[in-house]
Amino acid sequence: MxxxxxxxxxxxxxxxxxxxxxxxxxxxxxxxxxxxxxxxxxxxxxxxxxxxxxxxxxQKKQVYYFSIEFLLGRxxxxxxxxxxxxxxxxxxxxxxxxxxxxxxxxxxDAGLGNGGLGRLAACFLDSLASLSLPGHGVGIRYKHGLFDQKIIDGYQVELPEQWLRNGNVWEIRKESQSVEVKFGGEVQVSYGNGRLMFHHVNAETVTAVPYDMPIIGYKNNTVNTLRLWSAEPTQFRPEKGDVMKYKRETEAISEFLYPDDSHIEGKILRLKQQYFLVSAGLKSIVSTYLKSNDHLRNFHHKVAIHVNDTHPVLAIPELMRILMDEYGMGWDEAWEITTNTISYTNHTTLSEALEKWPISIFKPLLPRIYMIVEEINERFCRSLWNRYPGDWKRIEEMAIIAHGVIKMAHLAIVGSHSVNGVAKIHTDILKKREMKLFYEYYPEKFNNKTNGITHRRWLLKANPNLAKTICDAIGDKWIANPQKLASLVPFAKDDSFKQKIYEVKQNNKRALAKRIKQMTGIVVDEQSMFDVQVKRLHAYKRQLLNILHIMYLYNRLHEDAKFSITPRTFIFGAKASPGYYYAKKIIKLINTLAAKVNGDPKTRDVLKVIFLENYRVSLAEEIIPAADVSEQISTASKEASGTGNMKFMMNGAITLGTLDGANIEILEEVGPNNIFTFGLTADQVLAYQKNGGYRAIEYYHHDKDLNQVIDQLINGFFPVPTHEFETIYDSLLVQNDEYFVLKDFRSYVRAHERVGAAYGDWDSWMEKSIINIAKSGHFSSDRTIQEYADEIWGITRSV
Incomplete structure (x- = not known):
């Protein structure tokens, strides 16, 4: 056809x-x-x-990639x-x-993810299929996703993300392959066939129905599968009580991505989601495996299970439960299979982001799983005692269960054969700080796999004119082997090629300017520098630092007639989690500043601030090809990797960033002349956190520009009630600026001055842009996935 x-x-x-x-x-x-x-x-x-x-x-080994998010885009x-x-x-x-x-x-856009974690999973699926590797995704079919973001009077307002309103043309419902997942109830123990047997009784049963979506490889006839599970009521029995309550609670499991967990009902629902995902996924995988195999003893030779962050870590006790309770294995055999099957990626250095579940919630909801986790913990603590007799403090710190909570990252490390970080610095921080004790105990488990992005979507699809220009220069072999983009390096000195790349960028900027006008009514200067920060709104990502700098520029333009800048359009896009009050205040601040700057006749010709609502993959595909400057300004040591930095780089934007996450590896690839870095290093940040000595108030008092912009948060500078931004003001001065915004402010200002000067030198800027494109091949997810395949999963091409 x-x-x-x-x-x-x-x-x-x-x-x-x-x-x-x-x-x-x-x-x-x-x-x-x-x-x-x-x-x-x-x-x-x-x-x-x-x-x-x-x-x-x-009969080749296959990998199943479990993730709570898959941010697929269109x-x-x-x-x-x-x-x-x-x-x-x-x-x-x-x-x-x-x-x-x-x-x-x-x-x-499919409402199946939120940020970098989910987009990484989507890029990985694309690379698995495009490399003809047998690898599939396992997730939840959320009915509503996270939320649609509207900006009303500068505030974020959340609306249901009804992405399935008109159906999903890509999915196939596989009702015949439904499985049952059990919650609550009790565990009865009996003795037979020379062993203890455990029976989960009086449980509430939920039916998990799979929906399969094809993941199509690039021109290679490989189509892998993303299997998404939907929670539906099972055949109801009258003794279960309130039918409608049961129906509502069941359907809620797959209704929303990240339900609000600020109350106990939300916490229970999140835990239900996590177990629902792994139980349904593993039952399906085991069933498929047994169609071609007589027993499960070689399961780990044919199946790899990868858990993307801690959300699917219950795969460890669930696989143990299946092997022991359903297939009669002893503990030791089941443990060997489980640990050799499962691998784990850590995505954070923020200790508060490492999941912990109170026993008071976990045990009643998952009684048999709790028993298994408890036994894993007992055996692990015993092995620690044998290695470190008498070192109670170490055992307390490493225990999976301690002080009434279950530590999911600890369970992930103990129950898997591989633990990887997602950038060199991130993995080093895990080894030296966050997971230091585990690294000392299991050095062989730890490894690094720097993240990547699929160049097919983020260059070939999102920026087809750039892709064509590249092909005209070096041929199309880079599409199959993105490392060959390095052949562009000599063209960085070619005036004709520079002009072509410049024209592509200007056309993309023109298209984005049109979209900005359509979405906001604001006309932006297409010749101005497009300075972009689009990502999840979080304090450590420091959108606030960007805002304070814009306020500083605004003040200088007003107060100093001799002060001039390269005309700039600052573009923001971000969602704040519904319960994240501070992040929502930052969004209000951005929009309040935008209204002031954009409406001021004295500044609006050289300074514009744009907030594009409802940031998502399809919008990113319009923004990123048009960016001149990529803001990657997280507090050093806090961003595990970042993947937005790679997308911007691949599209010829120059990174303005801290020495954090994959920014460091971008610096290594492009060299110091083709990136703008500033601020504290990770070691300096970690030293402050360990030893103290940082006093934000001193920076406030000793830098008059900084003093001015911070006071403007609360002194009536903005046409809002004076308490509107008090939370932000207090975070900087009263709470001592946890993310070192004030410490890095002056360094950031100087970096921006260097950016402005460089942008004014057309030849030099275009050279930097081309070098970034040329060196971006290293950050293709094809490279990342091949490393996972070779070094963790042990899978090979299926053709």
Whole structure:
């Protein structure tokens, strides 16, 4: 059906009439999107079946990537690209008077993720399929996702993210493969066949129904699977009590991503989600495995389970439960299989972000799982005692269960064979600080896998004109092997090539300016420097530092007639978690500052501040290709890796960043002349945190510019009640500025001065931009996934 333009048109019109029962002339864009999506899914079905059959037949090891988030973005354009049929479809639709881009706009971003964790998982699935590696995703089919963000009077307002309102053309419901997941109840112990047997009774049962989505490799006939689980009521029995209450509580499990856990009901729901994911996923994997194998003794030779952060760590006790309670294995055999099957990625250096569950919640909800975790802890503590007799403090600090809580990161390390960080500095911090005791005990488990992004979506799809310009210069072999982008390095000195790259960037800026006008009504200068910070709103990511600097520029422009700057458009995009009061205040501050700056005749020609609401993957695909400067300004040691930094780099933006996460590796790749760094190092931050000695108030008193902008938060400078930004003011001075915003302020100002000067030198700036593109191949997720495949999972290509 996609063999030629005419064949496509014929099948497209037939499919449309069959689906909607009316003539093409009466069609809507939404109907055209669903028609095309259905055709694509049918088109890949043969390769999808063939991939599954091939995996079954060759009996190669497969990996299952468990993640609470998969931030996929729109799939139609990506699927057309990976199948190599975009041009045929575009030309066919054009003949019918339809623009493909208009059809693509009808697709809603899948509401299955929130930030970097989920986008990383999506990039990894793309790379697994594109490298023909047998690897699949396992997640939850959230009905509503996180939330749609509206900005009303400068404040974030959350609306339900109803991404499934018109269905999901990419999914197939597999009701026949449903499994049951149990909560609550009690565990009865009996003795038989020479062993203790455990029976989970009087439990509340939930039906987990799988929905499969195809993950299409790039032009290679490989189609892997993302399996998403939906929670539905099981066959109801009258003795279970209130039918409607049971139905509501069951459906709530897969209703929202990250339900509010500021109250006990929300905490219970989050824990239910986590167990629901791993129990359903593992039962399905074991069932599939046993169709081709007689027993589970070699399970770990054929199956790898990867847990993306701590949310799916209950896979460890759940696999133990399945092996022992359902298949009769003894503890030692089950433990060997489990630990050799499961690997774990840590995504944080923030100790407060390491998950802990109170026993008071965990034990009643998951009684059998708690027994297994308790036994894992007992055995682990005994082994610690044997290694470190009498060292009670070490054992207390390393225990999985201590002081009434279960520490999920500890369970992850003990119950897996591999623990990896996501950037060199992150892994080093884990070894030296956060997990130092575990590293001393299990040095062989720890390794680094620096994150990556799929260059197919973030360059080939998001920036097709840049991709074409690159192909014209060095050919297209970089698409299959992104490291070959390094062949662009000599072109950094080529004036003709610089001009072409510049024109691509200007066209992207023009398109983004049009989108900004459409979304906000604000006209921005396309010739100005587009300085972008788009990411989750969190104190450690320091959007506040960016804002204070803009306030400083505004003040200087007002007070010093001789002061001038390169015209700049500062672009923000961010969601704050609904319960994160401080982050929501930062959003209000950005929008309040934007209104003041953009409405001031004295500054608006050289300074604009834009906040684009409802930041998401599809919006990122418009913003990132247009950026000149990439703000990556987290407090050093706090950002595990970052992947936005890689996307901007790949699209020719220059990083302005701290020596944090993967910024350090970007610096190593591009060299110090092609990145702007500033601020404290990770070692300096960690030293302050360990030894004290930082007094924010001193910076406030000794830097008059800093003093001025901080006072402006509360002195009536903004047309809001004086208490509006008191929380932010207090975080800096009363609470001693936890993330060193004031300490790094002056260094950040100087870095911006260097950026402005460099942007004024066209030749030099374009050279920096091209070097960044050329060196970005290292940060492809293909490289990352190949490292996981070779060094952790032990999987090989299935063709």
């Amino acid at each position: 996609f063999s030629s333009k005419d064949a496509f048109k014929k099948h497209f019109l037939e499919k449309y009439e069959m689906m909607f029962g009316k003539s093409f002339e009466e069609s809507t864009l939404s109907e055209l999107y669903h028609t095309l999506g259905q055709m694509v899914r049918e088109y890949v079905s043969h390769a999808w079946i063939e991939t599954n059959e091939r995996n079954r037949a060759n 799939l139609l354009g990506n699927n057309l690209l990976n199948l190599g049929i975009r041009d045929v479809v575009e030309e066919g639709l054009k003949d019918l008077g339809v623009h493909l881009t208009d059809v693509e706009e009808q697709e809603v």
